[in-house]
Amino acid sequence: MTKQLELFSVDDMYGCIGVKDELYAVSVAAYLWAIRIVSDLDDETFRKIKNECDAVKIGEDEYFVSDIPGSMNIYKLTALRECLNLREYAMIGEKYVHHYPQAYCRPHLSDPYSFVMARKAFVKYYSNEFQKSGWWIPDLNLQQ
DSSP states (O other), rough: OOSOSSSOOOHHHHIIIOOSSSHHHHHHHHHHHHHHHHHHOOHHHHHHHHHHHHHHHHSOOOEETTTTTEEOHHHHHHHHHHHHHHHHHHHHHHHHHHHHSSSOOOOOOHHHHHHHHHHHHHHHHHHHHHHHHHHHHHOOOOOO
């Protein structure tokens, strides 16, 4: 069975996920898209896409990664980078912090509440996929 590239459109986010404004819906949709992409990657493709995403220069309207069909906007690129970092952190744990010289080297999320909403939607609507390949997706337990 072929999966859609987009789990939900921005308009669907209002009804399915219950977001209140368009910017929030765009952010949730981007994280949901990135969670699905990163969950479906095997380890080799994961490393390849992570390297490509790390090399993408910010400043364009559209971004491309060879193993991901279509283009991405800045929201999707940011969400994808953050989800790749979360998976890498889950894979190597605290050793992750020694790979990066930045002061805040643990993976972070630009919009944690949107990530939490996207995670909830992924678990709810794609529970089988979550059970099989969602091991890397942290439960942030943020108060909303």
